[in-house]
Amino acid sequence: MSDCGINTTLDDKVLTLTFDRPEKKNAITADMYQALADGLVKASEDDTIHLVVIKGSDSAFCAGNDLKDFLENPPHSNDNPVWQFLFAIEACRKPIIAGVNGPAVGVGTTLLLHCDLVVASQSTVFALPFASLGLCPEAGSSLLLPRQCGAKKAAEWLMLGDRFDAKAAESAGLINRAVETADDVEATLSEWTQKLLKLPIESVIETRRLMRTPSESVRDHMEVEGDVFKRLINSDAAQAAFKAFLSKAK
Numbered sequence: 001m002s003d004c005g006i007n008t009t010l011d012d013k014v015l016t017l018t019f020d021r022p023e024k025k026n027a028i029t030a031d032m033y034q035a036l037a038d039g040l041v042k043a044s045e046d047d048t049i050h051l052v053v054i055k056g057s058d059s060a061f062c063a064g065n066d067l068k069d070f071l072e073n074p075p076h077s078n079d080n081p082v083w084q085f086l087f088a089i090e091a092c093r094k095p096i097i098a099g100v101n102g103p104a105v106g107v108g109t110t111l112l113l114h115c116d117l118v119v120a121s122q123s124t125v126f127a128l129p130f131a132s133l134g135l136c137p138e139a140g141s142s143l144l145l146p147r148q149c150g151a152k153k154a155a156e157w158l159m160l161g162d163r164f165d166a167k168a169a170e171s172a173g174l175i176n177r178a179v180e181t182a183d184d185v186e187a188t189l190s191e192w193t194q195k196l197l198k199l200p201i202e203s204v205i206e207t208r209r210l211m212r213t214p215s216e217s218v219r220d221h222m223e224v225e226g227d228v229f230k231r232l233i234n235s236d237a238a239q240a241a242f243k244a245f246l247s248k249a250k
């Protein structure tokens, strides 16, 4: 638990990080960045945690960096919690799923590029106003957004700063699913959580790691995959799955 604007809970292998500063539309302060970074590092290192969920409140996901903080305490050093959070979300070994309602501005959108599965409701408004604020993209978004959604869409969103909704985010591939209501967001998070928790954690971690670290060539990547595959084929989870299938086939 935390009273700094991030509510951190651990329940049945799931670490949930909930933005909890609704009066400021969940704009992120230095303390909140630090709590997010701490949670993600813990999730990455702690074997009892299999999944991270990131959520906002019903009326807002996250209005981005607290602009008062930017003015009074600009993050010039990599030790600053802003960068610590971004490094931690990029490095997190466990799957991250996110549920979005209401505004998702700046880092409130770019953090989603590091999530594995994202659901957003009709109330969501995404915006990346870096250029109009005299800034530039962060969180690797100038690389990841064109890669995930295409260069032309990224230019509309990162250069023009056009706002967009959940349906547009879904059709561009920024999110997995656009749903109607906040309840639908919760139901989708619950569905994904149940599915992910049933899978062997090592297979999930390795699948995710392989997708995020492409090799120079397809052949090189096959070799990297092959090394993991050869190890996992002897794992207890794989052996049990093979035997379960074969015993049903009899």
Ligand code: COA
Binding pocket: 023, 024, 025, 027, 028, 063, 064, 065, 066, 067, 068, 103, 105, 106, 107, 129, 130, 133
């Ligand atoms: N930093 C600091 N305070 C913020 C904030 C931010 N990023 N976003 C919202 N707030 C504050 C507002 O100043 C307001 O505070 P007040 O009640 O003390 O006046 C409160 O949160 C509610 O915001 P408001 O603008 O009234 O809500 P809204 O529903 O009309 O609009 C947003 C929501 C998110 C669209 C709008 O607040 C906004 O554009 N915020 C700035 C987003 C931004 O530029 N983020 C930085 C990206 S790098």
